[in-house]
Amino acid sequence: MYGYHGKVLHIDLKEKKHWVEQKPEEWYKKYIGGVSMATRLCWENIKPGCDPYSPDNPVCIANGIFAGTPVPVGGKYGLASKSPMTGFIGDSLSGSWFSVALKRAGWDAVVIHDTSDTWVNVFIDDERVEFRDATSLLGKGTFETEEAIREQLHDDQVRSATIGPSGENMVRFANVTNDGRQAGRTGHGAVWGSKKLKAVSVRGTHGVAVADPDTLMKLSFNITREAQGPHTSKYRILGTSTNVLNMNKLGLLPTRNYREGVFEGAETVSGEYLHEHHNVKTIACAQCPIACEQMSVVKSGPYEGAMTGIEYECLFANGPNLGISDLDYVIKLISVADHSGMDAMSMGITISWAMETYERKIFTNEDFKCKSHPEGFPLNFGDGASAVSLAEMIRDREGIGALLSEGTRIASRTIDKERGTETWKWAMQSKGLEPAGYDARGLKTFALGSSVGTRGPCHNRSAAYDVDIQGVVDRFKVDETRGEHAKDAEEYAAVYDTLPLCKFIRRCFTGKADRAGAWPTIVQLINATTGWELKYEDIDAIGSRAVTIKKAFNIREGWKRADDALPWRWMHDPMTKGPSAGYVTTEEELEYMKDLYYKAKGWTNDGLIPKENLIQLGMEDVAEQIGV
Numbered sequence: 001m002y003g004y005h006g007k008v009l010h011i012d013l014k015e016k017k018h019w020v021e022q023k024p025e026e027w028y029k030k031y032i033g034g035v036s037m038a039t040r041l042c043w044e045n046i047k048p049g050c051d052p053y054s055p056d057n058p059v060c061i062a063n064g065i066f067a068g069t070p071v072p073v074g075g076k077y078g079l080a081s082k083s084p085m086t087g088f089i090g091d092s093l094s095g096s097w098f099s100v101a102l103k104r105a106g107w108d109a110v111v112i113h114d115t116s117d118t119w120v121n122v123f124i125d126d127e128r129v130e131f132r133d134a135t136s137l138l139g140k141g142t143f144e145t146e147e148a149i150r151e152q153l154h155d156d157q158v159r160s161a162t163i164g165p166s167g168e169n170m171v172r173f174a175n176v177t178n179d180g181r182q183a184g185r186t187g188h189g190a191v192w193g194s195k196k197l198k199a200v201s202v203r204g205t206h207g208v209a210v211a212d213p214d215t216l217m218k219l220s221f222n223i224t225r226e227a228q229g230p231h232t233s234k235y236r237i238l239g240t241s242t243n244v245l246n247m248n249k250l251g252l253l254p255t256r257n258y259r260e261g262v263f264e265g266a267e268t269v270s271g272e273y274l275h276e277h278h279n280v281k282t283i284a285c286a287q288c289p290i291a292c293e294q295m296s297v298v299k300s301g302p303y304e305g306a307m308t309g310i311e312y313e314c315l316f317a318n319g320p321n322l323g324i325s326d327l328d329y330v331i332k333l334i335s336v337a338d339h340s341g342m343d344a345m346s347m348g349i350t351i352s353w354a355m356e357t358y359e360r361k362i363f364t365n366e367d368f369k370c371k372s373h374p375e376g377f378p379l380n381f382g383d384g385a386s387a388v389s390l391a392e393m394i395r396d397r398e399g400i401g402a403l404l405s406e407g408t409r410i411a412s413r414t415i416d417k418e419r420g421t422e423t424w425k426w427a428m429q430s431k432g433l434e435p436a437g438y439d440a441r442g443l444k445t446f447a448l449g450s451s452v453g454t455r456g457p458c459h460n461r462s463a464a465y466d467v468d469i470q471g472v473v474d475r476f477k478v479d480e481t482r483g484e485h486a487k488d489a490e491e492y493a494a495v496y497d498t499l500p501l502c503k504f505i506r507r508c509f510t511g512k513a514d515r516a517g518a519w520p521t522i523v524q525l526i527n528a529t530t531g532w533e534l535k536y537e538d539i540d541a542i543g544s545r546a547v548t549i550k551k552a553f554n555i556r557e558g559w560k561r562a563d564d565a566l567p568w569r570w571m572h573d574p575m576t577k578g579p580s581a582g583y584v585t586t587e588e589e590l591e592y593m594k595d596l597y598y599k600a601k602g603w604t605n606d607g608l609i610p611k612e613n614l615i616q617l618g619m620e621d622v623a624e625q626i627g628v
């Protein structure tokens, strides 16, 4: 088989053994790689209904079809498990050298079963698997851990995916980091922590055979050349942080726990300001000619030297959303999250929930007692120093940090039970996951896309805001087109997440990012890599199948129509300022749009999947279990 090795590596942490599973080519044609293949492996290997922290919840890593080839931005892998945040599928992507090393080691995917009795670093050394004692790595941050493993193995080519102290402490939104990139959302780090899995390291020394190297080189060269031009300048020069001012202008920039969509301090936390005052360099994932990661540093003051990569989602969550207009604090907050291995989005939004709870006098200074502040501290919006202290308490699960480390859903439910309050109304979450940095009150299609997302509300899995923002539809009104738009947006994204290719390349094929602009080149890339003869319409099927396997997983875990919901605030609490003021998505509007979406998908009105729909996608075994 070209492009693949035809092998999945299974590892048992309890028994310290491994075995190889051969998969037929037809299986690869259906699930391709990335989040789709990783979810399929969850489907095959997880015990339905299990606790996400139990030994029955495996870690599934699936490489990309283009990892280790010349295809630009194709060095990516998917990571999936049952999410401790949502109880549904938790799927994330990460890029860079870890995926290349895994491909060169000869594995298309890895499934890690059960739980180790002691902390372990699994070392995949081509065909060999070694279980290394990880005790000496405990307490080390994510970047530090990668470096320490390279030193221990005396090989600077070894690549590792690791957890930091937050994962060890099972912060529910802990993440997994490799090469400075994060598989950030849905709590993979906590799952790894529950298994005492500190790191997976890989040394790969094999080549990657492709079917038609000449064609692949030519296509890759053309895409690389385009990626140096205007189609990617937004990402290359300022990175995604440029969204701060754009979202502010539209009244969509989440501000002070999503109460408003305009922030008076937006200028000083903008991508432009970041670039001028804090940027030290831009870096790239493996195989990437774009390089969007803006490495930023605090140059003076108490947090001098704090440095990490900054992009829009982490920036909004820890800047405007906390009422903070000083980038020194924002960079410090994101660096606490990145070095300790926490999802900076969920962390920022959990802190903003706590800030509002403090402002409403449900929390008091006493709630924030810790070793460094025995009397506690105030937690007002805009107070960057207090936000940093709280982030460190969450990382360490110290004091109230232990509760906040569970995320907004569990934290609000716990406080409401204890204190008879209704803090859940400003807990910004749906399915247990904190949402993206686009306020859905002013984006009706995105409201629908966020509510039906299989991993929770997510800009990466559904850019349904595109049609709202581009004016294809009236972003403040509901109409009968929204079901089709939401379906299209998520299936389009799912193609990129399955290959996976970074979506920032999407205009570099022909200048147009839509299906007609991108699919013909993507077909050629796949065929030149594998020797298959896929056609244009097969690319649509890849996206459709990827969403369907994730939805099927959720249905098997007990998903119901009511789970496709939105945060209460987006449905009942309009903003008072800016161009999106006065709007919410009402319950009637949401239910109407869900009807449209399920119809567009060919599902039942309850959101279940008919057997024939699954059989058409070649998923007969799934049809047997959850088809109706």
Ligand code: SF4
Pocket (backbone or CB within 6 Å): 073, 095, 235, 283, 284, 285, 288, 289, 290, 291, 292, 293, 502, 503, 504
């Ligand atoms: S554009 Fe950015 S996120 Fe995408 S592959 Fe390149 S460096 Fe990574």
